Amino acid sequence: MSERTLAARNAVCVLKRLLIATKGIYGGRSQPPESWHSIGNKALDSPWQHLHKNTSAESWRLRSVWWLFYFAAIILAWIWLFLTTKEMGLDLLGRRNASAEMMASMDLSMMAHMPMTNYMPLFGMWAIMMAAMMLPVLVPTLITYEQLIYTANGSRRGWLGVLCGYIFVWMNFAMMIAGLQLLLLSVGIIDFFGVATSPFTTAALLIVVGSHQFTRVKEICHGICIAPLLYFLANWKTGFLGGLRMGLALGVFCVLCCWGIMLLGFVGGVMNLLWMGVATVFMVLEKLPQVGGLVSKPMGIALILFGAVIFFQPEIIGG
Numbered sequence: 001m002s003e004r005t006l007a008a009r010n011a012v013c014v015l016k017r018l019l020i021a022t023k024g025i026y027g028g029r030s031q032p033p034e035s036w037h038s039i040g041n042k043a044l045d046s047p048w049q050h051l052h053k054n055t056s057a058e059s060w061r062l063r064s065v066w067w068l069f070y071f072a073a074i075i076l077a078w079i080w081l082f083l084t085t086k087e088m089g090l091d092l093l094g095r096r097n098a099s100a101e102m103m104a105s106m107d108l109s110m111m112a113h114m115p116m117t118n119y120m121p122l123f124g125m126w127a128i129m130m131a132a133m134m135l136p137v138l139v140p141t142l143i144t145y146e147q148l149i150y151t152a153n154g155s156r157r158g159w160l161g162v163l164c165g166y167i168f169v170w171m172n173f174a175m176m177i178a179g180l181q182l183l184l185l186s187v188g189i190i191d192f193f194g195v196a197t198s199p200f201t202t203a204a205l206l207i208v209v210g211s212h213q214f215t216r217v218k219e220i221c222h223g224i225c226i227a228p229l230l231y232f233l234a235n236w237k238t239g240f241l242g243g244l245r246m247g248l249a250l251g252v253f254c255v256l257c258c259w260g261i262m263l264l265g266f267v268g269g270v271m272n273l274l275w276m277g278v279a280t281v282f283m284v285l286e287k288l289p290q291v292g293g294l295v296s297k298p299m300g301i302a303l304i305l306f307g308a309v310i311f312f313q314p315e316i317i318g319g
Contacts, residue, residue: 081273104193114192123174127174129174133276133283136284137254144232162250165250166247166254194265199310200314207303210303213260218256218296222292227289231246
């Protein structure tokens with residue numbers, strides 16, 4: 001049997017069983033019909049062949065506890081970002097008060113003790129920012145895996161593995177972009193608050209990020225991000241280490257899909273809560289199958305046009 005035929009049979013089996021799971025009661029039985037088990041077993045020794053062993057593996061109360069901690073982490077990250085921006089003299093729109101303006105005008109050598117000029121505090125800031133912005137983006141993928149806990153041989157350990165792998169990749173991205181921010185600050189391309197000092201730098205960032213929305217890399221990675229079930233179907237691994245491997249791969253695809261949105265922090269300021277909020281909402285929408293294709297390329301067009309306007313008329317942003 002060819003690999004393509006095998007994958008097709010697996011897909012049919014999964015869709016049937018997910019349909020049963022959404023109905024919730026298996027037509028009055030505690031297990032799905034035995035004939036459907038045999039379909040899965042004949043298809044492949046796959047994550048779906050042990051369906052009957054996992055349908056009652058975890059109570060809804062325990063499931064709720066996991067998600068409670070998950071969303072509590074997101075909320076705490078946003079609270080920390082809000083308090084930090086307020087402490088730095090920024091409002092919700094990233095506008096600076098008098099003390100923040102004075103700080104931005106200081107010579108870099110006079111700010112050696114400040115968190116925004118030291119790598120570890122800056123990395124910590126980016127790490128918390130990644131948690132606040134990217135954990136919401138991961139929710140559809142985790143929900144998809146969770147379906148496989150109850151309708152296949154997924155496990156909570158595997159769920160945690162996917163989460164850990166994804167976070168690990170984005171923490172590495174935080175390490176890199178923190179270093180990039182310090183480099184750009186040292187050569188005067190951005191200021192103390194991470195805002196581009198030249199309108200032409202701003203224009204270039206907007207055009208580059210907008211153009212990325214039309215690249216083949218973006219298309220491939222976005223396709224995987226909006227269809228995690230197909231990724232799991234083709235790359236299924238069990239247990240924590242299996243989930244970790246899949247989470248690492250999904251994290252890489254997500255970084256390749258969304259790195260440009262993160263770089264836009266250097267347009268409005270990396271501690272601009274408005275930018276963080278808008279970017280998070282956009283990335284969440286972009287990962288939803290129903291609307292992802294409707295917002296990705298229009299956003300690219302808007303960014304390119306905005307960048308072109310700033311390039312030819314830099315005075316509109318004070319350049």
